[in-house]
Amino acid sequence: MPTLAYREALNQAMSEEMRSDERVFLLGEEVGAYNGAYKVSKGMLEEFGPKRVLDTPISELGFTGLAVGAAMAGLRPIVEMMTFNFSLVALDQIINGAAKMLYMSGGQCPVPIVIRGPGGAAHQLSAQHSQSLESWYANVPGLKVVMPATPADAKGLLKSAIRDNNPVIFIESEVLYGMKGEVPEGEYTIPIGVADVKRTGKDVTIIAHLKMVYVALEAAAELAKEGIEAEVIDPRTLRPLDERTLLDSVRKTNRAVVVEEGWPFAGVGAQFADLIQREAFDFLDAPVLRVTGADVPMPYAKPLEHAAIPDKARVIEAVHRVLYRRQAT
Amino acid sequence: MKSGSATEHRGVTEANGFESDRLAPLEERARGADPSLVKDLLEKMLLIRRFEEKAAELYALGKIGGFCHLYIGQEAVAVGAISALGPDDYIFCSYREHGHALARGMDAGAVMAELAGKATGCSKGKGGSMHLFDTRIGFLGGHAIVGGHLPLAAGTAFAAKYQNQPRVTACFFGDAAVNIGAFHESFNLAQLWNLPVVYVCENNEFGMGTPIEKASSIDPLHERACGYGMAHTAVDGMDVLAVREVVGEAVERARRHNLPTFIEARTYRYMGHSMSDPAHGTYRTRAELDEHRRHDPIKRLTSALESIGALTPEAFEESDAQVRQVVEQAAAFAEESPDPASDDLHSDVYRD
Numbered sequence: 213m214p215t216l217a218y219r220e221a222l223n224q225a226m227s228e229e230m231r232s233d234e235r236v237f238l239l240g241e242e243v244g245a246y247n248g249a250y251k252v253s254k255g256m257l258e259e260f261g262p263k264r265v266l267d268t269p270i271s272e273l274g275f276t277g278l279a280v281g282a283a284m285a286g287l288r289p290i291v292e293m294m295t296f297n298f299s300l301v302a303l304d305q306i307i308n309g310a311a312k313m314l315y316m317s318g319g320q321c322p323v324p325i326v327i328r329g330p331g332g333a334a335h336q337l338s339a340q341h342s343q344s345l346e347s348w349y350a351n352v353p354g355l356k357v358v359m360p361a362t363p364a365d366a367k368g369l370l371k372s373a374i375r376d377n378n379p380v381i382f383i384e385s386e387v388l389y390g391m392k393g394e395v396p397e398g399e400y401t402i403p404i405g406v407a408d409v410k411r412t413g414k415d416v417t418i419i420a421h422l423k424m425v426y427v428a429l430e431a432a433a434e435l436a437k438e439g440i441e442a443e444v445i446d447p448r449t450l451r452p453l454d455e456r457t458l459l460d461s462v463r464k465t466n467r468a469v470v471v472e473e474g475w476p477f478a479g480v481g482a483q484f485a486d487l488i489q490r491e492a493f494d495f496l497d498a499p500v501l502r503v504t505g506a507d508v509p510m511p512y513a514k515p516l517e518h519a520a521i522p523d524k525a526r527v528i529e530a531v532h533r534v535l536y537r538r539q540a541t
Numbered sequence: 542m543k544s545g546s547a548t549e550h551r552g553v554t555e556a557n558g559f560e561s562d563r564l565a566p567l568e569e570r571a572r573g574a575d576p577s578l579v580k581d582l583l584e585k586m587l588l589i590r591r592f593e594e595k596a597a598e599l600y601a602l603g604k605i606g607g608f609c610h611l612y613i614g615q616e617a618v619a620v621g622a623i624s625a626l627g628p629d630d631y632i633f634c635s636y637r638e639h640g641h642a643l644a645r646g647m648d649a650g651a652v653m654a655e656l657a658g659k660a661t662g663c664s665k666g667k668g669g670s671m672h673l674f675d676t677r678i679g680f681l682g683g684h685a686i687v688g689g690h691l692p693l694a695a696g697t698a699f700a701a702k703y704q705n706q707p708r709v710t711a712c713f714f715g716d717a718a719v720n721i722g723a724f725h726e727s728f729n730l731a732q733l734w735n736l737p738v739v740y741v742c743e744n745n746e747f748g749m750g751t752p753i754e755k756a757s758s759i760d761p762l763h764e765r766a767c768g769y770g771m772a773h774t775a776v777d778g779m780d781v782l783a784v785r786e787v788v789g790e791a792v793e794r795a796r797r798h799n800l801p802t803f804i805e806a807r808t809y810r811y812m813g814h815s816m817s818d819p820a821h822g823t824y825r826t827r828a829e830l831d832e833h834r835r836h837d838p839i840k841r842l843t844s845a846l847e848s849i850g851a852l853t854p855e856a857f858e859e860s861d862a863q864v865r866q867v868v869e870q871a872a873a874f875a876e877e878s879p880d881p882a883s884d885d886l887h888s889d890v891y892r893d
């Protein structure tokens with residue numbers, strides 16, 4: 213299998229879909245001549261021309277709303293958010309517009325749109341540029357929320373998102389763009405709403421998405437050294453959630469730790485914990501524990517920033533607690 | 542390519558004779574117009590007036606719920622403007638859109654049933670008064686976040702251009718919407734990308750109880766377009782033929798040249814902001830309201846037509862009786878229609 217960087221996988225997904233479907237187009241800040249703020253759309257202006265790869269002014273509300281309108285008229289826009297932080301000024305268009313149009317029109321107006329870009333923290337970007345907004349979006353009926361952790365998932369899921377007839381919030385990660393991974397050759401898609409078992413194990417289930425998958429995997433590797441076999445589940449899609457895969461794992465391991473980069477209060481991990489206690493209560497040997505970002509705006513100073521983002525040590529500690537073990541010293 | 546500066550655009554606007562106060566008197570224009578068209582415009586305005594009166598009645602009886610914003614007084618804007626559109630054109634509206642739906646030819650029964658929250662409503666009872674939709678006739682909704690639908694209208698205009706379709710988008714909104722960010726971002730994009738959209742601001746002088754002078758840094762509002770180099774004009778929104786003419790020119794500009802236009806239609810609403818708000822009292826006086834009623838769009842057209850001998854009081858009564866019957870039937874249809882089925886709660890959230 214060929215190896216691709218995460219950003220190249222995304223680029224392939226968009227380019228392949230644009231080759232096969234004239235209705236698909238890309239718009240956003242710097243997506244054209246600049247090749248994308250993170251170079252995800254590299255070469256696309258050259259291939260598809262300015263009609264289908266549009267550099268926008270800094271008007272997230274305006275161009276997101278324009279894309280929603282274009283989708284109502286039968287096109288399939290891909291909106292690139294330079295980062296999801298800036299999607300906040302477009303929130304009305306996404307929630308009151310894209311998410312509700314089908315319902316409030318009594319089923320007449322589907323909105324096939326993908327809104328994609330990086331979310332979460334990168335490195336020392338501080339409060340306004342480092343936040344995980346997936347729980348905001350996942351709260352909204354009418355939206356789908358996809359968060360791929362690997363290049364292969366990124367490509368397969370983005371292709372599905374572009375073909376989906378609903379608004380899809382597709383959150384990537386600045387720190388994953390350069391990550392390389394094997395990507396199947398040729399045409400393939402990964403269905404939205406299917407979780408992936410990133411590591412199998414029998415002692416504890418660790419649920420994590422986007423770059424927290426790697427924190428979970430590092431923790432699992434460390435835990436294996438003490439004989440604890442952790443299963444790492446990546447939901448890949450937060451809405452719709454593959455409840456079956458999560459629950460099957462917990463029913464097997466009887467313990468769960470949920471890891472997320474975002475804030476704790478009403479975070480997506482709370483939703484997973486709710487699901488597990490509701491549907492697998494009798495299987496649980498310990499309370500479901502959550503490892504989350506700190507309940508503060510993201511600080512700038514490096515040590516403070518590190519302290520605010522979940523790391524391997526905190527995941528290991530949580531696993532020890534659900535296993536009622538003392539932390540190894 | 543950008544198509545020129547603000548000043549050039551204003552020049553274009555004036556050269557096209559857009560300003561409706563340069564138009565001949567209504568009687569003269571009515572004499573020159575196709576009689577069957579004028580009759581249709583009058584009957585559409587009447588239909589809206591009677592429909593809204595009925596809606597007020599049903600609201601008082603508790604048969605219509607929620608927010609209900611009536612259009613009485615403003616009929617000439619929707620009727621004149623929509624008469625200038627083609628069958629494939631798109632329309633976006635605010636929540637005060639019963640009139641636009643009827644002007645576009647949506648079935649009065651389907652509209653009334655939607656107001657009543659019935660399964661037979663145009664949005665299956667899921668949208669209500671503020672979210673009327675009928676995609677078969679390009680009616681892409683009432684939208685209830687002030688200004689939120691202006692970018693959507695730029696979007697359908699974009700799609701038409703992208704697909705080389707000669708489709709124009711008309712977008713209606715209130716005077717208060719010129720103060721929200723969506724207005725500015727949409728105007729910039731529409732002009733920057735040369736989109737075939739006609740923005741029609743229905744200036745009824747108030748956003749709820751706030752008069753324009755307390756809300757907008759400039760008046761006339763249409764001059765907001767100067768900041769974007771967009772063609773713009775004001776039109777007498779109580780004169781249905783003037784609205785039709787001015788919007789018609791803008792539609793042509795859009796269709797032929799992919800250029801947007803901003804039209805400020807000066808009008809007035811006779812009722813309260815919504816059904817929960819009295820027609821006058823706190824923010825305007827009875828006298829003010831009565832003064833505006835003297836320019837009533839239906840009365841103005843009626844007396845113009847009578848003065849040129851194109852309409853008799855009997856013919857008017859006949860039209861009115863017909864329209865009242867349509868409205869009664871619509872109300873009966875709404876009344877008799879079933880509620881949405883309970884399992885419809887979960888449908889239409891996602892499309893397969």
Ligand SMILES: Cc1ncc(C[n+]2csc(CCOP(=O)(O)OP(=O)(O)O)c2C)c(N)n1
Binds near residue numbers: 685716745748749
């Ligand atoms: C963003 C937003 N803020 C506030 C409201 C509540 N609201 C609904 S209508 C309205 C006044 C709008 O007036 P205008 O745009 O002039 O339209 P009109 O009601 O006169 O048709 C307000 C404040 C809203 N719907 N959306």
